[in-house]
Every structure is written in C-alpha cells, then in structure tokens.
Amino acid sequence: MAKTSLDKSKIKILLLEGVHQSAVDNLHNAGYSNIEYLPTSLDEDALIEKIRDVHFIGIRSRTQLNARVFDAAEKLVAVGCFCIGTNQVDLDAALARGIPVFNAPYSNTRSVAELVLAEAIMLLRGIPEKNARAHQGGWLKSASNSHEARGKTLGIVGYGSIGAQLSVLAESLGFKVLYYDVIAKLGMGNASQASSLEELLSRSEVVSLHVPDLPSTRWMIGEKEIAAMKPGSILINASRGSVVEIEPLAAAIKEGRLNGAAIDVFPVEPKGNNEEFESPLRGLENVILTPHIGGSTLEAQENIGIEVSEKLITYSDNGTTVTSVNFPEVALPAHPDKHRLLHIHDNVPGVLSEINRVLSENGINISGQYLQTNEKVGYVVIDVDKAYGPQALEALKKVQHTLKIRALYSSQNS
Ligand SMILES: NC(=O)C1=CN([C@@H]2O[C@H](COP(=O)(O)OP(=O)(O)OC[C@H]3O[C@@H](n4cnc5c(N)ncnc54)[C@H](O)[C@@H]3O)[C@@H](O)[C@H]2O)C=CC1
Numbered sequence: 001m002a003k004t005s006l007d008k009s010k011i012k013i014l015l016l017e018g019v020h021q022s023a024v025d026n027l028h029n030a031g032y033s034n035i036e037y038l039p040t041s042l043d044e045d046a047l048i049e050k051i052r053d054v055h056f057i058g059i060r061s062r063t064q065l066n067a068r069v070f071d072a073a074e075k076l077v078a079v080g081c082f083c084i085g086t087n088q089v090d091l092d093a094a095l096a097r098g099i100p101v102f103n104a105p106y107s108n109t110r111s112v113a114e115l116v117l118a119e120a121i122m123l124l125r126g127i128p129e130k131n132a133r134a135h136q137g138g139w140l141k142s143a144s145n146s147h148e149a150r151g152k153t154l155g156i157v158g159y160g161s162i163g164a165q166l167s168v169l170a171e172s173l174g175f176k177v178l179y180y181d182v183i184a185k186l187g188m189g190n191a192s193q194a195s196s197l198e199e200l201l202s203r204s205e206v207v208s209l210h211v212p213d214l215p216s217t218r219w220m221i222g223e224k225e226i227a228a229m230k231p232g233s234i235l236i237n238a239s240r241g242s243v244v245e246i247e248p249l250a251a252a253i254k255e256g257r258l259n260g261a262a263i264d265v266f267p268v269e270p271k272g273n274n275e276e277f278e279s280p281l282r283g284l285e286n287v288i289l290t291p292h293i294g295g296s297t298l299e300a301q302e303n304i305g306i307e308v309s310e311k312l313i314t315y316s317d318n319g320t321t322v323t324s325v326n327f328p329e330v331a332l333p334a335h336p337d338k339h340r341l342l343h344i345h346d347n348v349p350g351v352l353s354e355i356n357r358v359l360s361e362n363g364i365n366i367s368g369q370y371l372q373t374n375e376k377v378g379y380v381v382i383d384v385d386k387a388y389g390p391q392a393l394e395a396l397k398k399v400q401h402t403l404k405i406r407a408l409y410s411s412q413n414s
C-alpha cells in the first residue's frame with residue numbers, strides 16, 4: 001500500500017451527522033481504518049475537544065466550523081461537506097489555515113426538486129388541510145381554492161442546479177416557469193427570466209426559493225416581498241432558513257393573503273431529532289413543515305457519501321484539489337516513482353522562487369511542479385526524486401509564508 005506522510009491507520013477521520021455508510025465503506029476500501037462515526041452533530045465546545053487530533057472531518061449542514069474550531073484543529077488536512085451548502089463552514093478561515101473544503105454540488109439536486117414539485121401540487125390542492133381534517137374524522141370535500149398545476153406560473157428564485165432541475169420537471173407538468181437570478185441565465189425549455197424579484201413575485205402562483213445562504217440573500221423574502229406576492233399564492237422554501245422571515249409569512253397565511261407554504265429550512269432548527277421544533281408556523285392550515293429533508297433520500301445520501309469521501313481520499317493520497325469550494329484547484333497525475341511535496345502558502349510575491357532556491361541549494365532535483373493560486377493562497381505541488389523526500393520536506397518548512405506542508409511518499413520506497 002502507498003506510504004503517505006502518515007501511515008493511513010494513523011490518519012484520523014471524524015464523520016458527523018450520520019453521513020451515509022457508503023462514505024465509511026469507501027474510506028475503508030481505500031485503506032483508511034481510523035474512522036470515528038457519530039450520528040449527530042457536536043456543539044462548538046464538544047467539537048473543539050474532538051477535532052484536536054483529527055486529520056479529516058466529514059459534516060452535513062448542521063455542524064458549524066468557525067475560526068475558533070479551526071484554531072483547535074491543528075492537524076486538520078481537509079473538510080468534506082456531505083451536502084451542497086457550505087455556509088456552515090467559515091471558508092476563509094479554512095483557506096487561511098491551508099485547509100481545502102469539498103462538497104457534493106449535485107448529488108441531492110434531484111431530491112430537492114422532486115420534493116418541491118410534489119409540495120407545489122399538494123398546496124395548490126389544499127391537501128395538507130384536507131388531510132389533517134380527515135385524520136381528525138372530518139370531510140372537506142370541496143373544489144374551493146383547489147387548482148391544477150397546468151398553466152400556473154411557478155416563480156423560481158435562484159436558477160442554479162436545483163432551480164433549473166425544478167424548472168424542467170415543472171414545465172413537463174404544465175407549469176409556466178419564470179425565474180429570477182442575479183446572473184443572466186438561459187432558461188430551460190420555455191422558461192423565461194424575470195427582470196426583477198418584484199416582477200417574479202407579482203406574476204407567480206407558486207414561488208420557490210433556491211438561493212444559497214449569502215449576505216445578499218439573508219431575509220430576502222420579508223414583509224415587503226410577501227406583500228408583493230399575488231393574493232392566494234404559495235411560498236416554498238427548501239434553500240436556507242435565513243432567506244425567509246417567518247413572522248410576516250405566518251401573518252400572511254393567517255390572514256389568508258397567501259394560500260399556503262412549504263418550509264423545509266428554518267432560522268433556528270433543532271440540533272437533533274429529540275429536540276422540540278418551535279416555529280410560528282406550527283398549527284397553520286395548508287402549511288407543510290418538513291425537518292430539513294430536501295436532500296434526505298437514500299439515493300442522494302449514498303451518492304453524496306461516495307462523492308465526498310472520494311474527494312477526501314484523492315486529496316489525501318494524491319493532493320488533487322479539483323472542485324474544492326475554497327481552494328486553488330490543482331489536478332495532479334499519479335506519482336509512482338517520486339515523492340510528492342504539497343506546499344500551501346500565503347499568496348505573496350517571491351514564495352515560489354524561494355521554494356525553488358531552497359530546493360536547489362539542497363541539491364534536490366525537481367521532476368514535476370504544479371502551481372495554482374487564488375487571491376489569498378498559493379498551492380504548489382513538487383515531485384522530487386525518492387532519495388530526497390525527507391530532506392526536501394525539511395528544507396521547505398523553512399520557507400517564509402508557509403501555511404501547511406505535507407509529503408506523499410512514493411509507494412515504491414515504502
Ligand atoms: N433543503 C435541503 O435539504 C437542501 C438545501 N439546499 C440549498 O439550496 C441551495 C441552492 O442549491 P443549488 O441550486 O445547488 O445552488 P447553485 O449554486 O447551483 O444555485 C444557486 C443560484 O442562486 C443564484 N443567486 C445567488 N444569489 C442570488 C440572489 N440574491 N438572488 C437571486 N439569485 C441568486 C445564483 O446565481 C445561482 O444561480 C444551496 O446553497 C443550499 O443552501 C441544497 C440541497 C438540499
């Protein structure tokens with residue numbers, strides 16, 4: 001087995017929030033056996049204790065990785081977000097410490113789109129209310145406020161992977177699709193782009209939100225925007241709880257200005273399945289409340305487990321950072337006969353020439369060099385002859401502005 005900077009059995013991996021077993025299997029198959037698996041997230045203090053000797057951490061949307069946590073994570077090499085959103089991670093703090101963050105940008109896209117489409121149809125028919133009544137022994141047989149999806153306008157806010165997938169599915173069912181995005185995007189099928197959020201809100205029977213959590217999307221749907229929606233329309237949010245102000249939404253439903261809502265994500269979500277869920281939306285008719293399960297299907301979770309564990313394994317074994325969400329992306333070939341040195345440094349002038357000077361002064365021959373930078377960080381990968389591995393590593397540690405350094409030793413030398 002390839003010898004890396006550390007024996008694989010010494011590389012500690014912490015997997016939180018019940019990531020799918022496919023991730024554990026994949027890591028085991030790649031030779032990583034030192035895995036701690038927890039079904040829940042950890043609060044900040046518990047995480048700080050746990051993360052001290054961890055090399056790789058896998059999380060989902062709940063675990064908050066902030067600068068304080070990263071400060072404690074002295075051995076951390078990389079983060080895997082087993083989900084799409086990465087707003088729970090302070091990406092700049094990770095970058096400043098030379099830690100790449102990976103995610104699964106597409107694996108649960110379809111799951112979210114399918115759920116939203118089903119909810120749109122259910123809400124257009126007033127099913128949550130009728131279903132609740134029937135369970136209580138009632139009988140609400142009526143066509144009042146019940147509508148076909150055919151010909152209705154679905155307004156999609158955020159036309160990225162999920163928004164575009166939803167667009168295709170919805171149009172095939174007869175919805176007219178209107179979308180709003182900060183970027184000009186080509187519509188799928190016959191979908192057309194609205195010129196403003198206000199235009200979309202005023203023209204749609206169903207509005208569905210698919211934007212990431214950004215400073216610009218925080219509370220983007222508040223009292224004013226809800227008032228701008230068509231009377232009797234429906235709001236769906238399966239993006240992030242920070243996007244919609246819940247109080248004005250609850251008021252609009254109670255007053256009958258909106259006909260219903262489906263909300264999967266909330267400003268405050270319970271930390272686990274045993275904690276009570278509190279929300280002003282509880283008990284309101286024609287409101288579907290789901291516990292942040294937009295991406296929680298077995299298919300999506302299995303794919304995410306494979307995809308993100310693969311990215312962590314590749315970075316650990318080979319140094320490749322392709323698809324990292326915060327890091328310079330370098331695609332690397334295998335290095336069967338060479339030692340590979342990974343050097344992460346502040347992106348300031350002169351570091352690369354200093355690296356080359358130090359290596360040359362130590363008589364170390366460079367057989368391959370790969371460099372990528374972003375605004376803050378430079379990532380240079382150097383393949384050297386086997387004989388020089390440890391010596392080169394020591395020399396590189398002395399280079400100023402070094403953030404992190406790692407060696408991947410050639411398998412032939414182990
Ligand atoms: N409920 C759940 O379980 C899940 C929730 N999500 C959430 O859904 C979000 C969207 O996912 P994807 O479609 O994969 O992301 P994406 O990055 O492919 O698309 C987001 C789109 O929003 C647009 N956007 C950004 N700021 C905007 C603004 N102020 N106004 C209008 N558009 C804006 C972007 O230009 C982009 O086209 C994720 O960031 C995540 O927070 C994702 C998966 C599961």
Ligand SMILES: O=C(O)C(=O)COP(=O)(O)O
Nearest residue numbers: 060061062083084085295
């Ligand atoms: O993929 C995302 O961004 C999600 O919100 C899904 O989060 P989860 O993995 O279900 O905690």
